Amino acid sequence: MSNRKQSKGLLVTFEGIDGCGKSTHLKLSREYLTSLGLKVVSLREPGSTPVAEKIRRILLDKCSSISDTAELLLYEAARAEIVGHEIEPLMASGHIVLCDRFYDSTTAYQGYGRGLDLRVIRKLHRLAVGECRPNLTLLFDVTLRVAASRLGQSRDRLESQPMAFHRRVRKGFLEIAARESRRVKVIDASRPVEVVFEDVRRYLKRRVAKL
Numbered sequence: 384m385s386n387r388k389q390s391k392g393l394l395v396t397f398e399g400i401d402g403c404g405k406s407t408h409l410k411l412s413r414e415y416l417t418s419l420g421l422k423v424v425s426l427r428e429p430g431s432t433p434v435a436e437k438i439r440r441i442l443l444d445k446c447s448s449i450s451d452t453a454e455l456l457l458y459e460a461a462r463a464e465i466v467g468h469e470i471e472p473l474m475a476s477g478h479i480v481l482c483d484r485f486y487d488s489t490t491a492y493q494g495y496g497r498g499l500d501l502r503v504i505r506k507l508h509r510l511a512v513g514e515c516r517p518n519l520t521l522l523f524d525v526t527l528r529v530a531a532s533r534l535g536q537s538r539d540r541l542e543s544q545p546m547a548f549h550r551r552v553r554k555g556f557l558e559i560a561a562r563e564s565r566r567v568k569v570i571d572a573s574r575p576v577e578v579v580f581e582d583v584r585r586y587l588k589r590r591v592a593k594l
């Protein structure tokens with residue numbers, strides 16, 4: 384792989400409920416892909432541009448009282464920013480973009496979690512991302528009990544939602560994966576990090592071989 388010219392970009396997204404361990408695997412993935420000589424950038428959603436980081440602060444602030452619809456629109460607004468200012472230019476210049484969450488999080492959290500209309504959400508995705516779609520999505524699946532044990536005591540606005548909310552979010556992610564099994568790979572993330580990363584590495588290796 385390392386002596387092969389990288390001609391076009393790739394968008395790999397990391398998804399799962401809070402406490403699933405995806406951010407750890409994103410870091411390990413970045414190290415692994417960089418060691419193959421690939422151009423890799425990691426980003427996070429919401430965030431990674433000045434405006435999107437401001438939106439992130441509003442969304443995660445426990446003191447913010449936000450209606451469900453405004454919450455949905457803020458996540459999509461942050462997404463439009465990151466796609467236009469970061470993801471598209473990076474992919475155009477042949478980078479592998481690793482993104483901590485993307486539109487599946489909105490489907491799972493605002494659609495399944497908050498109960499907002501999934502058809503409206505799909506239309507908003509299209510508005511926010513245009514043709515920019517993940518090439519591969521790794522879904523780190525854990526039970527609510529495991530996730531809760533990994534989250535610290537200080538929780539942000541979303542992490543503080545009741546268990547029933549997180550249960551619906553997990554169900555949402557699993558339904559997305561069942562519907563889009565070619566793109567979305569479910570990984571049992573309750574196992575030790577090294578074991579989970581073996582699966583991650585295998586999926587990444589297989590995908591970058593197609594570049």
Ligand code: TMP
Binds near residue numbers: 458488490493
């Ligand atoms: P993070 O803690 O993984 O960085 O994500 C921030 C929080 O925002 C997390 O609780 C999930 C939530 N979220 C949504 O509710 N909808 C979205 O579209 C995204 C990207 C994140």
